[in-house]
Amino acid sequence: MFTGIVEVIGTVSKLEELDTSSSGGGGTSLTIAGAASILTDCHEGDSISINGTCLTVTEFTPETFKVGVAPETLRRTNLGALKNNSPVNLERAVSGSTRMGGHIVQGHVDTTARILSITPDGNALTFRFQPRDVSLLKYVVEKGFITIDGASLTVTAVQDGKDGWWEVMMIAYTQTRVVTADKKVGEEVNVEVDMVGKYVEKNVQAWFAGEGESVALERLVGRLVDERLKAKGL
Structure with a gap:
């Protein structure tokens, strides 16, 4: 999860096409340079948003990091148009102490x-x-x-x-x-x-489908009761 507050603008330093036997499934590997300020606490497997796309760090140095971009991601985003030296927006996934300066962003491009x-x-x-x-x-x-x-x-x-x-x-x-x-x-x-709009739509559709007063409401009430009992230590 992200906040939509860009931390730094990085630069594509290398693009490699991956074969179908790789973890990228025939997609593309991107190496991003100019990212030192967001790599001080980086680990392999961390999520970093590149132009709003949540991707997994597979390798990193103090200055650069590498991610694999799957074919589906290339089809759904503009990452396939990136070239060497293309600038990209970068943001680390949120931590427990992150200020919510923007809004809740999943990093799943629609x-x-x-x-x-x-x-x-x-x-x-x-x-x-x-x-x-x-x-x-x-x-x-x-x-x-x-x-x-x-x-x-x-x-x-x-x-x-x-x-x-x-x-x-x-x-x-x-x-x-x-x-x-x-x-x-x-x-x-x-x-x-x-x-938020997607969740509202789903709940409204459930209501009109006849689940609004039964399934959906029961789940909501059940969750609220469980939370109240847990708060009282019961």
């Missing part, structure tokens, strides 16, 4: 989105994005959270429909700390919608 426009507004920039999978627009709400290339941002406007889009505004501070600010119209970004 789709990619294309940049439709970039409009200056004072020293800020308004980005308009159109998702590859427009069905995800139902989870995007004005003033809600959205994760763009691993960065937690606030939605400022939404238009639904088959040609739908949403907008976010990046202040000057954010522009210097995320890779998206340097992208151009037509380029793609990784998108993870706020998972």
Whole structure:
């Protein structure tokens, strides 16, 4: 789990295609440089978000780390478009003492989105994005959270429909700390919608399916009772 607060911008220093017998299953191996500040407490098997994609560290040095990117991940994200020297947003998985400066981010990319426009507004920039999978627009709400290339941002406007889009505004501070600010119209970004909307949808669907007053409610009440009894030591 992540917060969507980018810790550092790293750089792709090496790309290798993996054969089907490797742990990457025929995907790609990425070596990321310029990551010293987030590797001081690193261990093999740790999770690091690269452009919003949760990946597992397989090797590391004081300055670099290596991950394998599976074919499914390449299909669902923009990582397949990375080249040597491409900049990437990096964030370590949360710890018990992490400040929740952004929102709960899983690092599971839902789709990619294309940049439709970039409009200056004072020293800020308004980005308009159109998702590859427009069905995800139902989870995007004005003033809600959205994760763009691993960065937690606030939605400022939404238009639904088959040609739908949403907008976010990046202040000057954010522009210097995320890779998206340097992208151009037509380029793609990784998108993870706020998972709260997915849970709400599932519970509403259960209610309309006749489970709302029985199964779903019973589970909720049972969990609350168990927690109260445990708190009283019973």
